[in-house]
Amino acid sequence: MRVEVDLRGRVCADVSAAAGEVLVVIGPNGAGKSTLLRAIAGLEPGRVRVGDDDWTDREVPRRRVGYVFQDQSLFPHLSALDNVAFGPRARGRSRREADAAARGWLERFGIPDLAGRKPRELSGGQAQRVAIARALATDPDVLLLDEPFTGLDVSAQMALRNELGEHLRDFAGVTLLVTHDAIDAATLADRVLVLDEGRVAQVGHPAEVAAEPRTPHVARLVGLNLVPGGDELIAFPPDAVTVSLTEPEGSSRLRWRGPVATLAPHGDAVRLLVHAAPDLLADLTPAAAAELGLVPGREVWLSAKATAVSRYGARG
Structure with a gap:
């Protein structure tokens, strides 16, 4: 039927x-x-x-x-x-x-x-x-x-x-x-x-x-970040993201910059929502969040190794 x-x-x-x-x-x-x-x-x-x-x-x-x-x-x-x-x-x-x-x-x-x-x-x-x-x-x-x-x-x-x-x-x-x-x-x-x-x-x-x-809705539903890039999409989990206060080095890293929107406990981690382009999630330890002095509004850099992301066509 x-x-x-x-x-x-x-x-x-x-x-x-x-x-x-x-x-x-x-x-x-x-x-x-x-x-x-x-x-x-x-x-x-x-x-x-x-x-x-x-x-x-x-x-x-x-x-x-x-x-x-x-x-x-x-x-x-x-x-x-x-x-x-x-x-x-x-x-x-x-x-x-x-x-x-x-x-x-x-x-x-x-x-x-x-x-x-x-x-x-x-x-x-x-x-x-x-x-x-x-x-x-x-x-x-x-x-x-x-x-x-x-x-x-x-x-x-x-x-x-x-x-x-x-x-x-x-x-x-x-x-x-x-x-x-x-x-x-x-x-x-x-x-x-x-x-x-x-x-x-x-x-x-x-x-x-x-x-x-x-x-983006489905990506959030399954706990992934989703970044459009021309004819392809890039997906990666929040725990694959590195958070820093200065621009990361290394050509093998994808990077984004933006202010911290929210911080919230997520299991044993602290989950950040960062208003980058697009909005991205990042997980880090409470100790790392405290060491970086992360608060809403603070500018941060997010990066991910090229080998840690999944790439696929924007149209199935």
């Missing part, structure tokens, strides 16, 4: 995905990620094809889509069971069949005892499980997940991420998951799609995208 989306004029994204594939969509705020999902669902205008079917003019109720919104959007007046049963009933199944399907999904997510509770009586993690179960209960061709772990504490995120991964392995349709978290891409994605300013900037396996990011 292929999903093709074309939102010419606002989000110029031609997207395709195979049946059973999890496509994780990342990009900076305003890149068009949520707009892409809303267009597939029929909530925004756009040309959409799923397999051989043209969904462009298909009304929202007739699109076989399961949608998990950022705020869950559970029906507040319905119980967890009735929320999950809503989709099957809307598609013509009897109340008994819909309730049975809903109970089955609540069981699969480990929350059958919450069937009678209203959304206000659920924790964030519980409510999100109900929202995902509601989306899957409709037996959709396309599952849309818009930042499903937002607002949950770290332990709840980890638990729900693992559970969702198990369910997605059995899901025969296409999944598009919007996220700002590199962990989601690394653990759930078959492929990663990078949107930047409404356009597809990069598509590939998570490891490929992480190794050769093509936008």
